[in-house]
Amino acid sequence: MGIIRPLDEHLANQIAAGEVVERPASVLKELIENAVDAGSSRIDITTEEGGLTLVRVADDGAGIQPDDLMTAFQRHATSKIYSAKDLFQIATLGFRGEALPSIAAVAKVRCASAPDGRGLARFVEIEGGSVKGEGETNASQGTEMIVRELFYNTPARLKYMKTIQTELGHLSDVVYRQALARPDIAITFRHNGTVLLRTAGTGDLRQVVAAIYGTAAAKAMVDVKAEHPDYSLTGLTALPVETRANRNAVTVLVNGRYVRSQAVVQPLLQAYHTLLPVHRYPLSVLHLRMHPTLVDVNVHPAKLEVRFSKENELRSFIEQAVKEALATQAYIPSATSVRTNAKSPFWVQDQIRFQVKPPDVSTDTAVASDSSGIAEVKPVYAPQAAGSRSFEKHAVGANTPSGPAASQDFSRSTSADKVPESVWQAAFAAPAETPASRPEFPELSWIGQLHGTYLVTQNETGMYLIDQHAAHERIHYEYYYDKFGRPQEASQELLLPVTLGFAPDEYTLLRERLPIFESAGVYLEDFGGNTFIVRAVPHWFPEGDEADIAREIADWVLTERKIDLHALREKAAILCSCKASIKANQALSREAAERLLSRLGQCRQPYTCPHGRPIVISFSTYELEKMFKRVM
Numbered sequence: 001m002g003i004i005r006p007l008d009e010h011l012a013n014q015i016a017a018g019e020v021v022e023r024p025a026s027v028l029k030e031l032i033e034n035a036v037d038a039g040s041s042r043i044d045i046t047t048e049e050g051g052l053t054l055v056r057v058a059d060d061g062a063g064i065q066p067d068d069l070m071t072a073f074q075r076h077a078t079s080k081i082y083s084a085k086d087l088f089q090i091a092t093l094g095f096r097g098e099a100l101p102s103i104a105a106v107a108k109v110r111c112a113s114a115p116d117g118r119g120l121a122r123f124v125e126i127e128g129g130s131v132k133g134e135g136e137t138n139a140s141q142g143t144e145m146i147v148r149e150l151f152y153n154t155p156a157r158l159k160y161m162k163t164i165q166t167e168l169g170h171l172s173d174v175v176y177r178q179a180l181a182r183p184d185i186a187i188t189f190r191h192n193g194t195v196l197l198r199t200a201g202t203g204d205l206r207q208v209v210a211a212i213y214g215t216a217a218a219k220a221m222v223d224v225k226a227e228h229p230d231y232s233l234t235g236l237t238a239l240p241v242e243t244r245a246n247r248n249a250v251t252v253l254v255n256g257r258y259v260r261s262q263a264v265v266q267p268l269l270q271a272y273h274t275l276l277p278v279h280r281y282p283l284s285v286l287h288l289r290m291h292p293t294l295v296d297v298n299v300h301p302a303k304l305e306v307r308f309s310k311e312n313e314l315r316s317f318i319e320q321a322v323k324e325a326l327a328t329q330a331y332i333p334s335a336t337s338v339r340t341n342a343k344s345p346f347w348v349q350d351q352i353r354f355q356v357k358p359p360d361v362s363t364d365t366a367v368a369s370d371s372s373g374i375a376e377v378k379p380v381y382a383p384q385a386a387g388s389r390s391f392e393k394h395a396v397g398a399n400t401p402s403g404p405a406a407s408q409d410f411s412r413s414t415s416a417d418k419v420p421e422s423v424w425q426a427a428f429a430a431p432a433e434t435p436a437s438r439p440e441f442p443e444l445s446w447i448g449q450l451h452g453t454y455l456v457t458q459n460e461t462g463m464y465l466i467d468q469h470a471a472h473e474r475i476h477y478e479y480y481y482d483k484f485g486r487p488q489e490a491s492q493e494l495l496l497p498v499t500l501g502f503a504p505d506e507y508t509l510l511r512e513r514l515p516i517f518e519s520a521g522v523y524l525e526d527f528g529g530n531t532f533i534v535r536a537v538p539h540w541f542p543e544g545d546e547a548d549i550a551r552e553i554a555d556w557v558l559t560e561r562k563i564d565l566h567a568l569r570e571k572a573a574i575l576c577s578c579k580a581s582i583k584a585n586q587a588l589s590r591e592a593a594e595r596l597l598s599r600l601g602q603c604r605q606p607y608t609c610p611h612g613r614p615i616v617i618s619f620s621t622y623e624l625e626k627m628f629k630r631v632m
């Protein structure tokens with residue numbers, strides 16, 4: 001006699017619950033997804049004790065028809081897909097019809113739903129999979145799901161729950177990601193009576209980001225917006241000043257669904273390459289939209305992963321979009337934000353606007369008495385002959401008389417939290433669709449050199465310190481990057497060919513990868529015995545370092561699993577720029593310093609060195625005044 005029998009439904013649900021309901025946050029995720037799928041415009045979430053005693057989700061969505069209420073709690077019962085064809089174009093967050101029966105198998109659930117807005121609702125109560133009651137009740141349009149005492153009948157599971165704080169962390173994560181996915185839904189999230197998040201539902205992503213990560217973070221993000229025949233990408237991504245130590249800072253959304261996707265995160269990071277220090281991640285919310293047939297969402301039990309068709313195309317689309325978004329903004333950290341690690345970045349836009357219309361003040365009118373009697377020093381913009389600009393310091397006790405009032409205020413309000421809202425608005429106004437050319441680098445005049453390492457410079461808004469080595473590296477990096485993009489430019493034979501020796505496995509791998517070198521203009525010749533001869537390198541390689549660079553490129557080529565030309569070009573450019581750049585502790589003449597400044601100003605991205613370290617740090621006049629307690 002056979003021993004194989006189908007499981008009864010109750011047991012099957014409990015088994016499914018093991019997969020679907022890992023912890024309170026998984027319950028919350030499923031309930032919120034149902035509310036979203038029901039077209040809700042408002043979702044109220046109440047939780048207690050990390051969600052272990054209570055998870056309640058109330059929405060104003062379509063509701064469940066009275067006849068469907070029981071069915072909704074049956075295994076594999078769904079209103080979202082009816083055929084196999086539907087499975088390949090899923091436009092809803094849920095589709096498996098597993099959540100409600102699984103949750104009801106391991107908790108005490110009450111569901112009340114009013115689908116017709118006339119105040120009449122039906123409810124059902126289910127505990128551990130058994131129906132305990134049902135009937136009529138009063139409710140406003142929508143559905144209310146109450147899940148109490150999760151895992152009350154599965155003590156083994158309950159035992160594995162972490163602290164309330166840990167569970168709350170998971171709950172918050174679920175709510176935050178959903179709020180970021182749908183800024184058009186008003187979401188309120190309470191835990192033990194405290195409101196932890198409230199979004200307005202206005203559709204403004206930046207507002208939601210501000211509610212979750214704080215206003216300073218929201219202000220330090222730029223709009224991402226790009227279109228492609230198959231995809232659209234929208235969102236916000238942080239300037240390199242707003243970084244985090246872990247990947248959670250990145251929220252990837254695909255057709256309204258939060259997912260973990262290397263196919264999106266990698267190109268995002270690639271776009272920041274040379275802008276971010278190692279092991280830092282940008283705060284980022286990227287929402288990718290595409291026809292549902294182009295993405296398979298049925299690949300992960302918690303629906304947290306997806307599979308894209310045309311993934312390579314997608315990757316380059318994302319990288320390009322983020323690069324363009326970043327190129328619309330300048331970022332110079334201010335001395336105070338660097339020192340205190342405060343979140344406020346200092347925006348160069350403010351100065352540029354100021355620079356365009358310098359206040360009409362000259363030194364001879366600069367001395368005036370301050371009505372308040374408080375002495376003040378400000379650099380005064382003094383236009384000289386034919387457009388050349390310079391600065392005059394003037395005596396302590398002098399005050400700048402009224403230039404255009406707005407400009408004066410502007411120059412003094414460069415500390416981020418002092419910047420008027422209108423200025424932030426303006427800073428973000430650059431349309432992301434058109435890859436705007438980057439904002440102008442401030443025009444800086446040279447004051448001197450500090451410890452043979454930093455250039456001290458100024459303009460009308462304050463003082464700027466420039467790391468000369470970092471600046472030089474950036475200039476060289478962009479130069480070599482462009483050069484590597486034109487490998488057809490002649491390589492030149494080395495007068496003294498150098499041999500490079502390798503381990504046997506390395507040698508074999510390199511031999512396969514020789515064409516990669518040639519695409520960079522480096523010609524290696526197989527010399528047998530695990531060695532290669534460097535025959536020729538591009539004529540613009542830094543002189544004397546040719547063999548070193550070839551060796552380092554080889555080392556890199558050996559460690560990378562997959563080499564693409566783009567990455568090679570970047571890597572090689574960084575190697576060359578390090579070799580070619582002036583090091584710290586090197587005296588620079590005024591001419592050399594000014595040349596460096598002007599070439600830096602022409603860089604595509606003059607704010608960070610290729611390793612992501614800042615090149616320029618600003619001390620705004622206002623900050624200096626604050627440091628010296630001239631203003632409070």
Ligand code: ADP
Nearest residue numbers: 034038063072078079094095096097099100143
């Ligand atoms: P799925 O979401 O995969 O369809 P669920 O078990 O989560 O499966 O829900 C079953 C069904 O119950 C859904 O298909 C939907 O019709 C209905 N439902 C669940 N929650 C809600 C809600 N908040 N508002 C309206 N309908 C709901």
Ligand code: MG
Nearest residue numbers: 030034094099
């Ligand atoms: Mg569902």
